[in-house]
Every structure is written in structure tokens, then in C-alpha cells.
Amino acid sequence: MTFSEDNHPWLAAMQEPGPRQVLLEANPHMRGFADALGAHRFRLLPHPFTIAADDHARLADAARVLVRAQTTILRHLLATLTRENLHAMFGLPASAVIDWAELAAEERIIARLDVLPTTEGYRFCEMNIDSSISGFEIHDCVDVLCARLGWSLLEGTASPQRDIAALIGRIARDRASERVVICDWDSRVGIGYFGFDLLRGHIVDAVPELDVQLVHHGDYRAEWLREGDRTLVYRGFMHADVDDPAFVERLVGSGATVVNLFDSEIRTHKAWFAMFWDERYRRLLDPATLETIGTFVPRTVRMTPGNQADLIARREELVFKLARSSGGRNVVVGREHTAAEITARLRGTGPLDWVAQRFVETSKVVLARDIGSEPRPHHVVLGIYLVDGAASGLLLRASETSTVVNVSGTAAAGWVVPATAAARQRHLDELRALGAATPVGGRR
Structure with missing residues (x-):
């Protein structure tokens, strides 16, 4: 329910x-x-x-x-x-x-x-x-x-x-x-x-x-x-x-x-949810913790120069978040923006300053x-x-x-x-x- x-x-x-x-x-x-x-x-x-x-x-x-x-x-x-x-x-x-x-x-x-x-x-x-x-x-x-x-x-x-x-x-x-x-x-x-x-x-x-x-x-x-x-x-x-x-x-x-x-x-x-899904850190966590993460945390990745283009191309299924921000500012729902608009939002910060999180239907x-x-x-x-x-x-x-x-x-x-x-x-x-x-x- x-x-x-x-x-x-x-x-x-x-x-x-x-x-x-x-x-x-x-x-x-x-x-x-x-x-x-x-x-x-x-x-x-x-x-x-x-x-x-x-x-x-x-x-x-x-x-x-x-x-x-x-x-x-x-x-x-x-x-x-x-x-x-x-x-x-x-x-x-x-x-x-x-x-x-x-x-x-x-x-x-x-x-x-x-x-x-x-x-x-x-x-x-x-x-x-x-x-x-x-x-x-x-x-x-x-x-x-x-x-x-x-x-x-x-x-x-x-x-x-x-x-x-x-x-x-x-x-x-x-x-x-x-x-x-x-x-x-x-x-x-x-x-x-x-x-x-x-x-x-x-x-x-x-x-x-x-x-x-x-x-x-x-x-x-x-x-x-x-x-x-x-x-x-x-x-x-x-x-x-x-x-x-x-x-x-x-x-x-x-x-x-x-x-x-x-x-x-x-x-x-905001990089923490990406770290919870990163194999470098998952090996530090016990199976019960990983199960909780799998149940409650949408899959999240940290943006890099290598994955930026792919993530923007898949924007319909993602939410982009500036990693150091608060109050709902710099949260970009991918399906509500064009690729050019998202690229413009990234400009001046750099990919590593952002995370991309799976969009979930509320x-x-x-x-x-x-x-x-x-x-x-x-x-x-x-x-x-x-x-x-x-x-x-x-x-x-x-x-x-x-x-x-x-x-x-x-x-x-x-x-x-x-x-x-x-x-x-x-x-x-x-x-x-x-x-x-x-x-x-x-x-x-």
C-alpha cells in the first residue's frame, strides 16, 4: 500500500x-x-x-x-x-x-x-x-x-x-x-x-x-x-x-x-548514495547492509568526464544533483529538461561535482x-x-x-x-x- x-x-x-x-x-x-x-x-x-x-x-x-x-x-x-x-x-x-x-x-x-x-x-x-x-x-x-x-x-x-x-x-x-x-x-x-x-x-x-x-x-x-x-x-x-x-x-x-x-x-x-553503489566501498559493508541499500536507495552514480555524455543521453530515467547544495537548489529532473539545458547547468562546475540518481515515480x-x-x-x-x-x-x-x-x-x-x-x-x-x-x- x-x-x-x-x-x-x-x-x-x-x-x-x-x-x-x-x-x-x-x-x-x-x-x-x-x-x-x-x-x-x-x-x-x-x-x-x-x-x-x-x-x-x-x-x-x-x-x-x-x-x-x-x-x-x-x-x-x-x-x-x-x-x-x-x-x-x-x-x-x-x-x-x-x-x-x-x-x-x-x-x-x-x-x-x-x-x-x-x-x-x-x-x-x-x-x-x-x-x-x-x-x-x-x-x-x-x-x-x-x-x-x-x-x-x-x-x-x-x-x-x-x-x-x-x-x-x-x-x-x-x-x-x-x-x-x-x-x-x-x-x-x-x-x-x-x-x-x-x-x-x-x-x-x-x-x-x-x-x-x-x-x-x-x-x-x-x-x-x-x-x-x-x-x-x-x-x-x-x-x-x-x-x-x-x-x-x-x-x-x-x-x-x-x-x-x-x-x-x-x-x-550528495555523493554518498553513489558511494553506497560503488564497488570500492561496497566491499566494506556486510550483506544485510547491502540488502538495505538495494531496497531503499535508488541506484546513483557520480558523474565523470567519461560517463557524462551517456548519463545526459539517459536523462529521462535520471535526476541530476549538485553534490554540495541544499534546499532543493540544483536538483534537475532529467525528463523535464533537454540535453542542452542539462549541459548548460553543468557548465562552470565540472562533472565530478554532480551525481545522477535513478528517477523513481512517486x-x-x-x-x-x-x-x-x-x-x-x-x-x-x-x-x-x-x-x-x-x-x-x-x-x-x-x-x-x-x-x-x-x-x-x-x-x-x-x-x-x-x-x-x-x-x-x-x-x-x-x-x-x-x-x-x-x-x-x-x-x-
Whole structure:
């Protein structure tokens, strides 16, 4: 059963008069919550979704296997290549400060693995491993919706931000830290998307005994640099944001514990799925891991001068991705472009900067972007979060027009709750009861 088929009864129930009425009443509160946090450009879907608990568990297990396979290969690379070789292999400038010990470990990993709900089952399309990833704020938005309704949908479910806060608490205790500083970059102020205000609140709840600060890099205090051994820093900015590398050097030089340094730029590189299919690295992996890769990872190759022409000729069956990019930028669906257009996109970078991945047909989901609007087919991408190995629910991004689904474009975002069939029915019955208790045009 596809994700679309699995959600069909749920989506139909969201259009019933009772549930539609209570969702209509609660949505402005969810929207206002996001707007108050500065995320006015973030498009929110009007209700949550569900996924079978067994499917979520299988995706979580597969995600852990892929991270473990990546770590196995990284340890081999660290043992056989110089650090300069690794910088070059992953296209990183010398200014990218890397914690080589952390790169060889599986600890302190904060990840979102993006998942395509295809007609063949679930398939991963890329790995985003970095402390600056986002999207988990949608869980908090849905929590506001449920609290307004008195709907118990999220009770007992995992939250990626709570998992991050728990991780920060463990690191702070291990390092005897006295403060936690969430540090973003000045250029991220007022851009219309979520910052780290919500995460700060979760960390305060997890470690109330610590001083927890949220700052942009220009406001990072001199005394924190002097007391680096007592300071735990959560990095909220990307390497691409850094226009003052001297600040990063001062931060690292202070002795502060930073979660994470730019070793995550290596882990989030899009060449990894090609490496999982490369015989040079497959020999390092056990049969069970190779089976997981064969089931969940579309065949991917790194482009070279020798295979570029053939790959472009087979563009109808491929997706081309710039290996160091984010936010859905520089993802080219081959069937939507001519050979000349794809060649032009490659110009100025070089083949080795790109990967080509087998295109998989996704199962569109018929959903309404707003309460009361006509449901229409949407392209959907899911994202499962792994925080220090703990998995939580899924981010859902949906676009009516684009196969490259990106919330910084026209897509909208929602949250997907893992649930058994019995739990799903219980949640629907509860929402219908809430709708029955709400007069049309009035409040309970």
C-alpha cells in the first residue's frame, strides 16, 4: 500500500463537516504561532497526516543502517587518505573546520533523511546530516493545533526537538558545561522562516540548571570565548552562511564544545548514495547492509568526464544533483529538461561535482492546502529525523506543481504521525467527536 492509499481514509475524514469545522477554528492559532516566531513565509498544511507504525519503524531502522554504513566508509577513508585529500574529495574549502574524531563516530548525529513515497514503496533520496537542519518546528505547530482542539493525537509521540534537547543535556553533563549557546548567523535575521527559539525552549526544559542563550554570531559575547571550556555551542548556521571565518576560528579556539562542526558538510554530501553503489566501498559493508541499500536507495552514480555524455543521453530515467547544495537548489529532473539545458547547468562546475540518481515515480497525494479548498494531487517528500540514533515522526512537504519539493519555494509543510490502525481509528473518532460538539460558526 502506498503512502497515498494508506492516508486516503484519513484525508477523507479531514473533509467531513465536523472535523473540517474544528480544524477551521484551530488553524488561525497554528498560523499565528508560526508568524509570532517570524516564520511568515512558511506555508503550513491545515492538518497532520499519519503513517503506519510498522512502516515508520522500517524506515527508522533503514536510516540507522545507512548512517552506520556511512560511518564504516568514513573510517576507511580516514585511515587511507590524508585530510587534504578528504577536503578535496568532498569539495570543502580549507576554512571548513572539521572535528575529525567526531567524523569517525556515530555519536551526536542530527539528521533528516528525505524519503520518497513511491509506487514501489519508500525510497530515500538524500541524507541531510547537520545541526542546522530544520522542519522539526512543524511538530510544535501541530502540537499547538492539537492543544487548541483538545486532540490527543501527539500524546506519547517523539519530538525531534525534544530529542535534540536531550542530546544537548547529555553532552552538557559529560562536559560539565555551565551554559548552552545556540548560535545562528546574522544574515538569518528576519528572513521569514523559523529560527531556533523553539529549540531554546526545549533545551531550557531539558536542562533548567544551565544558562541557555540564543544569539547570532555578531552578538556572541567575549566572556563566552574566555570561558570556552564551560560553554556548549549548538551551531545553527551553515558553512555557506559564513562570511567571517575568523569568528569560527575564535569559537573553536576558545575550547568550546560545538555541536556540530563542519564535518557534517562531509556527511551531508550528495555523493554518498553513489558511494553506497560503488564497488570500492561496497566491499566494506556486510550483506544485510547491502540488502538495505538495494531496497531503499535508488541506484546513483557520480558523474565523470567519461560517463557524462551517456548519463545526459539517459536523462529521462535520471535526476541530476549538485553534490554540495541544499534546499532543493540544483536538483534537475532529467525528463523535464533537454540535453542542452542539462549541459548548460553543468557548465562552470565540472562533472565530478554532480551525481545522477535513478528517477523513481512517486505516488501523488490528493490533499487540500487550506481548510475547505478543493483537494488536488500533490508531489510529496517525507523526511525522517534521527537524533543520536532516536527516530521521530516525519516532516511532509507537498507541492502541486514541482517534482522538486522545497519549502523555500512554493511547497507547504505538515507533520506525519506514526500510528497503528487501531490508534488511527481512535484519533479519527476523537476528532469527529470534537467536531460534533462544535456548533457550525461557533465554539465549543
